Amino acid sequence: MxxxxxxxxxxxxxxxxxxxxxxxxxxxxxxxxxxxxxxxxxxxxxxxxxxxxxxxxxxxxxxxxxxxxxxxxxxxxxxxxxxxxxxxxxxxxxRISLPDGIRGVMRCPNPNCATNVLGAQRVFGLASPEGPLYRCRYCERTTKVEPDLLITSAGI
Ligand SMILES: [Zn+2]
The missing domain is CATH 3.30.70.140 (Aspartate carbamoyltransferase regulatory subunit, N-terminal domain)
Known part of the structure; x- marks a missing residue:
């Protein structure tokens, strides 16, 4: 071969x-x-x-x-x-650019967040392109996107 x-x-x-x-x-x-x-x-x-x-x-x-x-x-x-x-x-x-919002595929790092405790839908909004940082819609915590926070095969 x-x-x-x-x-x-x-x-x-x-x-x-x-x-x-x-x-x-x-x-x-x-x-x-x-x-x-x-x-x-x-x-x-x-x-x-x-x-x-x-x-x-x-x-x-x-x-x-x-x-x-x-x-x-x-x-x-x-x-x-x-x-x-x-x-x-x-x-x-x-060309690709950071999405304004992330739905589903990212987990909130706050263990007390409604998305983790009550199973609320995970929704984040872009807070800053540096990082990049996204803000959880439920607990308002701002999170740097890390591969470990991204969930597999959650769909978009
Ligand atoms: Zn949260």
Whole structure:
């Protein structure tokens, strides 16, 4: 088998998430709640000029992620770039920015918060792009987004 056989193959339509710092590809997949979308290709540890520590790539075939979905990626990988592919060509290069709100996928670190005690819906609003910091709608606690606070496969 040649080395080429190990490379991530190209897709003719769908979404390519590039420049994810290694090893965050699986986190990105979790935050997006992906899994039953058809073919998902994850490549990890590619060399990258922009990311000296290495980059990961996620390819989702036949699914164009919405802007709300791709903005969620900015929570853990703001350097990521999004390419929308159609007919084998890149039809859109999308920049991502922090979402104004986070619903569902982040846990409040306050153990007494209604979202943790009573099962209230988790909703956060952007408090500051530095951090980034988000404010819980219930207890008002401001939280820096950490991968450990993000819940897997909660949907968006
Ligand atoms: Zn809270």
């Amino acid at each position: 040649t080395e080429r056989a190990y490379k991530v193959y190209s897709i003719s339509s769908g979404t390519v998430i590039d420049h994810i710092p290694t090893p965050l590809a699986l986190r990105v997949v979790e935050i997006l709640g992906l899994g039953n979308e058809g073919i998902l290709t994850i490549g990890m540890g590619f060399t990258s000029k922009r990311l000296p520590e290495g980059k990961d790539i996620v390819k989702i075939e036949n699914k164009v992620l919405t802007r709300d979905e791709t903005d969620m990626i900015a929570l853990i990988a703001p350097e990521a770039t999004i390419n929308i592919i159609e007919g084998g060509k890149v039809i859109e290069k999308r």
